[in-house]
Amino acid sequence: MIPAELANCPKLKDAQLKENPIKDRRLYKLIEQCPTKKVLDYLRMNASPAKKSGKNANDDDEQKTNDDSFNDSNEKPKPEYTIRIQQNPVDKFSVLVSKLIINQRKIVACIIHQMDLSNPKVLKKILTIQTKLHQTVCDNRQKATIATHDLAKLLPPPPTYASQTSQSEKNQLPEPPTSRAIYFDGRVPTKIRLVPLGRANEMTAMELYRLLNDEADQYRKEKKRNTISGIHKYIHLLKGKQLYPVLMDYRDNVLSLPPLTNAEYSKIGANTKSMFIEVTGESIPTCRMVMNELIHSLIMATIMDDDGETSVPVFINNEMIIEPVVCELTDIANTQNELLVKYPAKIDLQFEEKIQIINE
Numbered sequence: 122m123i124p125a126e127l128a129n130c131p132k133l134k135d136a137q138l139k140e141n142p143i144k145d146r147r148l149y150k151l152i153e154q155c156p157t158k159k160v161l162d163y164l165r166m167n168a169s170p171a172k173k174s175g176k177n178a179n180d181d182d183e184q185k186t187n188d189d190s191f192n193d194s195n196e197k198p199k200p201e202y203t204i205r206i207q208q209n210p211v212d213k214f215s216v217l218v219s220k221l222i223i224n225q226r227k228i229v230a231c232i233i234h235q236m237d238l239s240n241p242k243v244l245k246k247i248l249t250i251q252t253k254l255h256q257t258v259c260d261n262r263q264k265a266t267i268a269t270h271d272l273a274k275l276l277p278p279p280p281t282y283a284s285q286t287s288q289s290e291k292n293q294l295p296e297p298p299t300s301r302a303i304y305f306d307g308r309v310p311t312k313i314r315l316v317p318l319g320r321a322n323e324m325t326a327m328e329l330y331r332l333l334n335d336e337a338d339q340y341r342k343e344k345k346r347n348t349i350s351g352i353h354k355y356i357h358l359l360k361g362k363q364l365y366p367v368l369m370d371y372r373d374n375v376l377s378l379p380p381l382t383n384a385e386y387s388k389i390g391a392n393t394k395s396m397f398i399e400v401t402g403e404s405i406p407t408c409r410m411v412m413n414e415l416i417h418s419l420i421m422a423t424i425m426d427d428d429g430e431t432s433v434p435v436f437i438n439n440e441m442i443i444e445p446v447v448c449e450l451t452d453i454a455n456t457q458n459e460l461l462v463k464y465p466a467k468i469d470l471q472f473e474e475k476i477q478i479i480n481e
Contacts, residue, residue, distance in 0.1 A: 123148075125164050133157060147201070147475075150423040159429075200477035202420045203440045206465060207234070207481050214301040214444065216368075216399075217451040218461060222307030226366045226379065229408035229464045230399045232272055232444040233419070235437040238393050242424050243435050247389075250418045258414050262355050265402030265411045266380035268368070270387040272395035275303055275370050302371065305401075305448075307364035315375035316385040326365050326378055330356060333381075355380050368399060397446075405462050413469055416443070420476060 123141060127133065138152045138160065148167075151160050216230050238244050251267050259265045313326035324332070337353040358380050359365060368376040376387045379401040389396055398415065400408040420441050424433040436442075445465060449458035470478050 123164065125167075127161060127164055129165075131161065133161065136160060147421075147423075150421065155423070155425055156429050159425075199475075201475040203477045203479065204416070204420060204470060205440060205442045205479045205481060206470075207442055207444055209444055212301055214446045215303075215458075216446060216448040217302055217304050217458065218448055219304070219306040220450065220452060221364060222305060222366050223450060223461075225307060225362075225364065226401050227403070227405045227408055227461075228305050228368075228399060228401045228448055229405060229412050229462055230397065230446040230448060231412065231416075231464050232395055232397050232446060233416075234395045234442040234444060235440060236394055236396050237434050237437050238389065239391050240424075240426075240433050241391070242426070242433055244389065244391070246422055246424050246435070247419070250415065250422065254411060254414055254418065258411055259402070262358065262380040263403075264407050265400055267411065267415060268377040268379065268383050268399045268401075269389050270376055270383070270397040270399070271389050271393045272397045273393070274387045275376065275397055276301060277371055303376065304369045304371075306367055306369065308367050309363070310359075310365045313365060313367050313375060313378065315378060317378070317381075318383045318385055318388060320385070326367070329378070329381070330359060352382060366401060368401075409462070409464065409469060412464060413471075416441075416465075416470065417472055417476075420472075 123138060123143070127136060134157060136157045141152075143152065145167075148160070148163060151163050214232060216228060218228060238247075247269065251269070254267060255262050259267070308326075310326035310330060314323055315326070315329075316323045317329055333353055333356045337356065340353065341347060366379050368379070370376060370387075374386050375384045377383045377399065379399075387397075398412070400412045400415070402408045402411065419435060422435055424435065425431065426433050443465060445463055447463045448461045450461050451458050472478070
């Protein structure tokens with residue numbers, strides 16, 4: 122427990138509080154990421170009335186303070202963060218899952234709107250959160266893998282044609298699909314083509330797998346040690362697999378190759394306003410748990426500007442908007458898809474009271 126009296130020490134330069142077990146997640150974030158002054162300001166703002174009263178306060182004042190504290194403790198804390206869930210029953214977004222991959226890997230997905238990635242610090246923070254979750258709850262991607270995509274790059278363009286095009290020519294043009302859907306499939310690695318994230322050239326999934334193995338071997342020889350880092354740590358997860366899991370858009374553009382990498386094609390950037398998030402893994406409950414952890418980490422993220430005083434927003438109006446995504450098992454022979462999972466559902470997003478969940 123950190124004494125609130127620390128807030129009365131404005132000249133304190135370094136409180137060295139990082140080793141303390143902190144229940145207050147906001148305070149924990151400030152201690153980890155912000156200067157001591159911000160921590161002291163937070164303690165001062167949140168100190169209980171009893172602690173704010175001085176040693177010379179009379180008995181009546183102390184009794185009143187205790188009564189006020191008791192009354193405050195019975196009131197629900199005012200929400201500090203808002204997550205708004207916006208349903209789209211008319212034009213739902215679907216992930217169509219092939220029977221070829223359903224037994225090998227599961228998927229859960231959602232869309233987050235109102236992102237503000239114009240500040241490079243926000244994008245860096247999102248990648249840091251993703252990396253940390255991969256190392257912890259995802260068990261180094263063995264249980265699950267997270268991938269983020271720019272939603273605008275996944276959707277078909279509106280069916281508009283130039284006015285001078287003749288009617289006969291219009292009839293010959295292919296109509297882009299109107300449904301908002303992408304595809305999770307299992308394919309032979311030599312038949313999957315993509316430009317992997319951070320690479321310049323297109324290659325097959327098998328070529329990428331072999332390239333990563335060669336790079337890992339070269340790294341071991343140069344460093345004369347058996348440990349490797351980065352994406353090379355995960356290549357063993359696809360060893361011996363006849364089919365690789367792959368997420369694709371309606372044009373068959375590869376979006377991700379879990380658990381290895383995303384594609385350059387759909388990566389998020391400064392202009393991204395809506396982000397499609399996929400979590401793939403060993404089971405749907407595991408994927409749900411990881412997605413909940415990711416959403417919680419994003420809404421609670423504290424990002425400070427270069428001056429160390431100004432908070433950088435992750436979401437426009439500091440409000441996260443989530444659009445649910447439905448994952449369905451599809452069968453070419455059967456036009457009726459089978460619901461696998463919809464995220465978020467009522468069992469999801471069970472957070473502390475300071476995070477307000479609004480269903481619309």
